[in-house]
Amino acid sequence: MQLEATSSYRSTWQYDEPSPGVEQFITETFDSYEQQARWLIPDEECAPPLFVVGGAQSDFTRLNPLLYRLQAMGIGSLTANLSGHSVASEPGALEPSLSTNRAEALRFHRHIATRCETVVGHSLGASIALKLAAQQPAVDKLVLICPAVYPDNAHDAPFGPAFKAAISKPYGFLDCDSFEFLRQFQGRVLLVMGEFDGLNSQVHGQGAGTSAGTLWLAGAQRYSPIPEEVTRTLLKSVPPPHLECLLLSNCDHGVAAHLRSTPLVADQVAQTVAEFILGER
Template identity: 80%
Template sequence: MHFETNSTQRSTWQFDEPCFGQEQFITESFGAYQQQARLLIPDQERAAPVFVVGGARSDFTRLNPLLYRLQQLGIGSLTGNLSGHSLASEPGAAEPSLASNLEEARRFHRHIAPRCRTLIGHSLGAAIALKLAAQTPAIDTLVLICPAIYPDAAHQAPFGPAFKAAISKPYGFLDCDSFEFLRQFQGRVLLVMGEYDGLNSHRYGHGAGTSAGTLWLAGAERYSPIPEEVTRGLLGAVPPPHLECLLLADCDHGIAAHLRSAPEVADQVANTVADLLLG
């Protein structure tokens, strides 16, 4: 594999921050367009690198508060920019979708696949990570951060009105084979959630099996796009001996921003992930 020491896309990154160790880049061609991934390399490696799938409207710098701390703890990571989510990923696929994002993630993952046994998925990226894990028998650890689950039919829908329509049906997320995959998964799962995400939508005036949306709770605006039933479904699908949960107080779905504003919480999450991988 050919990694580069500099990125020509740096001016388009969401967060241009110095890392704690080496960073290298790889540009992958997808026919009519290219996407770039970043590999963070620790000074002293203590575990094999993890593969990270970011959320909607994210580039590979969005989770810096977590990934940089893992780098300091001896755990490297590879994160790719996916079409349809950031300036750094433009121009990307003509009609980006979860399916095209999965193909991009699969192509990036292969660069570390011989060693990689852990996937980290954030929000929308968790839905993609679960599909990737189901196709990758070597994966034995999943870190799901405020994970989204979408109907299998929505994976082919282009982002925008078609995608929104495909994911808006109440309880539609139950028509997803990722729940069955988790029931059979023999590895470990760490679920990281914000206290104010995954709220009961019916309790806040919305239909059951849907998102609670944006609310005013505990003196602040909270965003809870993940239906409570998704979280309950994930908890019910993973056998208890294989499941660990981390609930972040005073945090909603915006975990990446929360980690950036609360360094002590970012330390806690990074240490929990590192303990899982090094234990």
């Protein structure tokens, strides 16, 4: 594994802020482009490194409020930039899709595969994290942050109109083998959700089996792209003894932004995630 001490892409990051410890970088060359991952290395490691799959329109700095706190607590992480989601990942694949992102993620994951026990998936990245974890027997913990689940036939659709059409069919997400994977999964799952995400679409004037979208609620504009039925099916798919849930009050789908704007909440979330990772070892 070739580790780099600095990143030539730093000027393109969404958040250029100092880490609480060592950060190193891995660059992978694909057919006609490169992508980079950042490895946050703690001073004193107390758990194997996490593999983190970020969400749409994210680079590997979006979850800094969580990942930096975990690094300071002795839990490192490897997060890759994936095609189609950020300036830092450009130019990337020509017509990126979830399948493209999964192949990119798997390439980076192999660098820590022999040690990695926990995979974190954020929003769109959770759909990739679930597919990746199903191929990695060593993974026995999943942290799913405001997770999206998409129909299997959406994974090959290029991002843009084709992808939007593939994920817009009411209840289409049920046609995904990740739910069956979770039913068979012998590890543990931590589900982190904002209280204003995963809302009932029909209560808010939308069709059943779809998202509630953007709405005004409790004195503020809220974004709820995850259908209530996705969350309910996830909860039903994980055996109760293996499931933990963390609900963030006054938070919608924008969990990363919420953690950035409320440091005390970020402290509490990082502590909960750390305890989940370190438990039952």
